[in-house]
Structure formats: C-alpha cells, structure tokens
Amino acid sequence: MNLASYRKKSPWILHYNAGGCNGCDIEILACLGPKYDIERFGMINTGNPKQSDILLVTGPVTKRSRERLVEIYAQMPEPKVVVSCGACACTGGVFRGMYNCEGGVDQYIPVDVYVCGCGTRPEQIIDGVVQALGILEQKTKAMEVSVRLQKEPLKEEGQINRRNIADQIKPALS
Amino acid sequence: MGRQYEIPIGAQHISLLEPLHFKFTTENEKIVATEANVYYVHRGIEQACCSKFKFRQVSFVVGRVCGLCSISHTTAYSQVAEKLLKIEIPLRAKYLRMLVIELDRIHSHLLCLSHVAENSGFEALFMKTMQYREFSMELLEAVCGNRIQYDFSIVGGVARDLKPQVAQSILERLKKFIPQLDELMDIYKNNWTLSLKNKGAGAITKEDAMRLNVVGPFARAAGLAIDVRNETEDLLPWKEVGFEMITETSGDVYARNMVRLRELYVSIRIIENIINGLPESALITETKAFPDGEATVRLEAPRGELFYYAKGNKTQILERLKIKAPTFSNVAAMAEAFTGNEYGSAPAIIASYDPCLSCTAR
Structure with a gap:
C-alpha cells in the first residue's frame, strides 16, 4: 500500500493557538461540528504533531x-502544509506593533495558505484547507521525485549515468 | 505514600483550545498538587490602548481581547468611557446591548458544555450540542453582521439597529430552541455514562470558593450567589428584564453543567422580554468631550465578573486602562479543585472551568 496516495484522502489537522483571541479557534471548532463538518474531506483534529x-x-x-x-x-513529518487563520495570523492585524507580539506566523515558519478575516468565517477556513490539500499533493509529488533521484540512478554498462536524468524526471514534476 | 510523578498538560494539547499549561503531581493516578501557567498569550493590549489607539478606537481593540465574550469587553469599555465623558446613553441602546450580551452567553455556554462532553469522551453529545449552538451564531450574525467579533457597542451607544424582521426571527428560533434545550438538559442531567465522569469530579466547597475569590458559573455551582447582574442596576437594567439567580450546591463538573444549562433558560427569557418591550429612541449619544477623571465598571461576562478601570486626562489617548477578566480570579481555585481527582478526568475538569486565557493574559 502506498501511503502517499492515501494522504490526500485523509489529511489530519493540528490546531495551535499562538496568542489569538479564541475567535478563530471557536470557528475551527464549529468547522468540526455538524453544520460545516470538515470530516467529509477526511480531516480529523488530532492533538499529536507527529x-x-x-x-x-x-x-x-x-x-x-x-x-x-x-x-x-519541526515535529510534524514531511510533507506538511501551514494554514494561517485570521487577520492577525497573516499580518499581525490589530495586535501588530504591540510590545509582546510579532507580526504574523510567516516570520517564523513558512506559510502556504493565508486565510483572511477577523474573525475568519467557517466557509473561509474550509476553502483554505481545501487549497492546502492541493498544496499537500504537490509537495507529496515533489518528495517522490527526490526519492526516485536517490534510489534509482540510471545505470549503463555498470556505471552511473546522469546525463539524461533531467528529461526523465521533468514529466513527473509538471 | 506512593511514588510521585509529574505529568504536564499543554501548552499544546488536544483537549485545550488555547495554550495553557498545567503541571500535575500525581500519586497512583490521584492528583496531589497542581501548578498552573496561564500567560502564554500575553500581547500587551493595555499598553497599546494607552499609547497607540485613540479612545474611540479602543472599543474595537478590547473586543479582540477575547473572541468568546467580545461583546462583554466592548460594552464594559464603552460604559467606562461614557462614565469618563459623563454622558447618558439612549434607552434603546441599553436594551440592545443586553440583548447581544445574552445571545453571546447562549453561544458561550453551549460551547463550554459541548467541550465538557468532548473531553469526557462523549463525542456524540459534542456534535449534538454544536449543532444546537449554530442557531445562536446565525442570530448574532443577523443582529451584528459578524459571527464573532461583533463590534456592536461603541462609545455612546450601539452601532446597528435591530430590524423588525430580525427580531421576529429571533423569537421564532428561540421557540424552536427550547425543546432542543430540554433534550440537552435531559442528557446532561440523567445520562449515566456522563455522570460517571462528571459527578464528584473537580468539586470545590462553598468555603473554598469564598476564600479563593471565585466568580461566575464556577462560584454559582458551589453555592455562592455571585452575579454582577444582581448587584448593579445603574448601567444596564437587568432585573427589569427578568434576571434570576441560578445556584447549585455540589460544586462539581455536574453542577457547573447544570448552572450553565439553567442559565440558558434565564437568557432566553431575558431576550424574549427585551424584544417584546424594546423602547423606541435614538441609538447613540453624540458628544465632543474628551475623557477626564477615573471610573470603574463591572459587568457579568459569560465566565463571571469583568472589571474595567480607566483614567483619562482630557486628551484623545487614555492615561491608563486596566482589564481584570473573570478567569484571572478563578486561576487559584482552578489549581485547587484538581486535588484528589483522578488524572484521567483532568481534561473534563479543565473544560468545565471554561477558562478564557486570552482574557486573562490580555
């Protein structure tokens, strides 16, 4: 069984509040509830980064x-996608410039999807995580390519030949 | 005397909505001591309110102190600013503020109840409560224009009027909600499985609650009749719209659930009374004065007593703003009430405190 092909069907989400006002957090909780129900995309909330x-x-x-x-x-395994929810996670929002705050998540970790709004609506969060699914798939593909490069070097007459290797991995990247 | 182990919960944990750290010292699964660490989300809002923002903008900033009880913060700040400006707001604005505070209380209490059910291991009840909670979010969106962060109260009055068709839909939805609330009451009261996790867990006595300055549903579950709505009549006329004190005696998780559920009936009655007797007047009192002097305001947020202190010096910028949130009063009792419980029931107890740390840390 190939794990990568099933990852898209069931991505697990991890939620962390880095100092927000709880507004976006309860909207994430509302997404897990019956009305918006992001479990239909196979997502469940897990407490474990690993x-x-x-x-x-x-x-x-x-x-x-x-x-x-x-x-x-750092504890999350590759491939991983970061979604920053809310105006203050994207830019710092109203808290920008306060003495104990930094302006947004992307100053510390790479962010893939920015979800705007104060507070973020559940529909926007769902839109963001569905975009994140696409990025997750791209990242999975990119990882597979690099694994192929390491594991299957072309061999001609017992010697490693890298001359045409770029042409062969090009279709896999696109 | 067994061996003692230290088990931490947090800052990131599946049962926590926000960063909160508890360090339990356990002995054979029994918790013997607890250390609480709550200041992960300190942002420095008080300092920014006194330097960066003008006093009319501050009501929008303090709403972002907490997303769950943002209307309580904006209303409390608006009231304290009105005291500094020495103006009286229109009667209709007072009633609309009470209406949104009570709608907010419904959504906050139902969120807390669902969270208790989830942390007790009752996922189906979590889903059911979240489903029944959605109506309050829709009503809040209809009244204020946003699901959370309403920015409804502004200095001098309220920002939006209540349209007649919205008022009508609130009454209809509340009528539909009452049988659903009866159903929830039945489950939380009589479900045997839930009672194993909730009855007797996290209990605190009335004397301890008094000694540790507990406020809100936490205190009322222990038998202390503390409610700001019962004490202050000068700013918002609570008794006029049918406020009633709810207390329980046992002080455990079960009693806190019961207090919250019974308060929902009171909230529904208050909302119906407000809509049926809404007075006609202007929405906002205009003034060109600047804040001067000192003032304090107390208001009952969903979690307990919220306290605001402000000092003005006849300029656009306030000289000092102090926010004391309800959870700040409860932290000492929160650490105390764990003692003697099983470690396994700790998540349910944490959820039943309904901690709001972004309020506490500001």
Whole structure:
C-alpha cells in the first residue's frame, strides 16, 4: 500500500493557538461540528504533531508561544502544509506593533495558505484547507521525485549515468 | 505514600483550545498538587490602548481581547468611557446591548458544555450540542453582521439597529430552541455514562470558593450567589428584564453543567422580554468631550465578573486602562479543585472551568 496516495484522502489537522483571541479557534471548532463538518474531506483534529499533515495556526505570534510554534512545526513529518487563520495570523492585524507580539506566523515558519478575516468565517477556513490539500499533493509529488533521484540512478554498462536524468524526471514534476 | 510523578498538560494539547499549561503531581493516578501557567498569550493590549489607539478606537481593540465574550469587553469599555465623558446613553441602546450580551452567553455556554462532553469522551453529545449552538451564531450574525467579533457597542451607544424582521426571527428560533434545550438538559442531567465522569469530579466547597475569590458559573455551582447582574442596576437594567439567580450546591463538573444549562433558560427569557418591550429612541449619544477623571465598571461576562478601570486626562489617548477578566480570579481555585481527582478526568475538569486565557493574559 502506498501511503502517499492515501494522504490526500485523509489529511489530519493540528490546531495551535499562538496568542489569538479564541475567535478563530471557536470557528475551527464549529468547522468540526455538524453544520460545516470538515470530516467529509477526511480531516480529523488530532492533538499529536507527529501524526498530522496540516497545521492550522491562529493568532499573532506572542513572544512566549513562538518557541512552541516552531517546535510543533519541526515535529510534524514531511510533507506538511501551514494554514494561517485570521487577520492577525497573516499580518499581525490589530495586535501588530504591540510590545509582546510579532507580526504574523510567516516570520517564523513558512506559510502556504493565508486565510483572511477577523474573525475568519467557517466557509473561509474550509476553502483554505481545501487549497492546502492541493498544496499537500504537490509537495507529496515533489518528495517522490527526490526519492526516485536517490534510489534509482540510471545505470549503463555498470556505471552511473546522469546525463539524461533531467528529461526523465521533468514529466513527473509538471 | 506512593511514588510521585509529574505529568504536564499543554501548552499544546488536544483537549485545550488555547495554550495553557498545567503541571500535575500525581500519586497512583490521584492528583496531589497542581501548578498552573496561564500567560502564554500575553500581547500587551493595555499598553497599546494607552499609547497607540485613540479612545474611540479602543472599543474595537478590547473586543479582540477575547473572541468568546467580545461583546462583554466592548460594552464594559464603552460604559467606562461614557462614565469618563459623563454622558447618558439612549434607552434603546441599553436594551440592545443586553440583548447581544445574552445571545453571546447562549453561544458561550453551549460551547463550554459541548467541550465538557468532548473531553469526557462523549463525542456524540459534542456534535449534538454544536449543532444546537449554530442557531445562536446565525442570530448574532443577523443582529451584528459578524459571527464573532461583533463590534456592536461603541462609545455612546450601539452601532446597528435591530430590524423588525430580525427580531421576529429571533423569537421564532428561540421557540424552536427550547425543546432542543430540554433534550440537552435531559442528557446532561440523567445520562449515566456522563455522570460517571462528571459527578464528584473537580468539586470545590462553598468555603473554598469564598476564600479563593471565585466568580461566575464556577462560584454559582458551589453555592455562592455571585452575579454582577444582581448587584448593579445603574448601567444596564437587568432585573427589569427578568434576571434570576441560578445556584447549585455540589460544586462539581455536574453542577457547573447544570448552572450553565439553567442559565440558558434565564437568557432566553431575558431576550424574549427585551424584544417584546424594546423602547423606541435614538441609538447613540453624540458628544465632543474628551475623557477626564477615573471610573470603574463591572459587568457579568459569560465566565463571571469583568472589571474595567480607566483614567483619562482630557486628551484623545487614555492615561491608563486596566482589564481584570473573570478567569484571572478563578486561576487559584482552578489549581485547587484538581486535588484528589483522578488524572484521567483532568481534561473534563479543565473544560468545565471554561477558562478564557486570552482574557486573562490580555
């Protein structure tokens, strides 16, 4: 069984509040509820960074939570996608310039999808995570290519030949 | 005397909505001591309100202190600013503020109840409560224009009027909600499985609650009749619209659930009374004065007593703004009430406190 092909069908999400006002967090909780129900995309909320694929971050990053944020990101296995939910997670929002805040999540970890709004609507969150699914698929493909490069070098007459290797991986990348 | 282990929960955990850290010292699964660490989300809002923002903008900033009770924060700030400006707001604005505070209380209490059910391991009840909660979010969107972060109260009055068809739809939806609330009440009260996790867990006595300055549903579940709506009549006329004190005696998770559910009936009655007797007047009192002097305001947020202090010096920028949130009063009792419980029931107890740390840390 190929794990990568099933990852798209069931991405697990991890939620971390990096100092926000709880507004976006309760909207994420509302997404898990019956009305919006992101479980139909196969997503469930998991508390364990080591099992999750999509990281939902809310809030401007406060100075005390930034180490936790970077550590959680580092613990997630590749491929991983970061979705920043809410105006303050994207840019700092109304908290930008306050003495204990930084302007947004992307100063510390790479962000793939920005979801705007204060507070973010559940429809927007669903739109963001569905976009994240596409990015997750691209990242999975890119990872497979690099694995193929390492594992299957072309051999001609017992010697490794890398001359035409770029042409062969080009269709896989596109 | 067994061996003691230290088990941490947080700052990131599946049962927590926000970064919160508890360090439990356990002995054979029993919790013997707890250390709470709540200031992960300190942003420095008070300092920014006194330096960066003008006093009319501050009501939008303090709404972002907390997304769950943002209307309580904006209303409390508006009231304290009105005291500094020495103006009286129109009667209709007062009633509309009470209406949105009570709608907010419904959604906040139902969120807390669903979270208790989830952390007790009752996923189906979590889904059911979240489903029944959605109507309050829709009504809040219809009244204020946004699902969360309403920015409804502004200095001098309210930002939007209540349209007659919206008022009608609120009454209709509440009528539909009452049988659903009866159903929830039945489950939370009589479900045997849930009672195993909830009855007797996280109990606190009335004397301890008094000694540790507990406020809100946490105190009322222990038998302390503390509610700001019962004490202050000068700013918002609570008793006129049918406020009633709800108390329980046992002080455990079960009692907190019961207090929240019974308060929902009171909230529904208050909303119906407000809509049926809404007075006609202007929405906002205009003034060109600047804030001067000192003032304090107390308001009952969904989690308990919210306290605002402000000091003005006849300029656009306030000199000092102090916010004391309900959870800040409860932290000492939160650590105390774990003692003697099983470690396994800790998530349900945390959820039943309904902690709001972004309020606490500001």
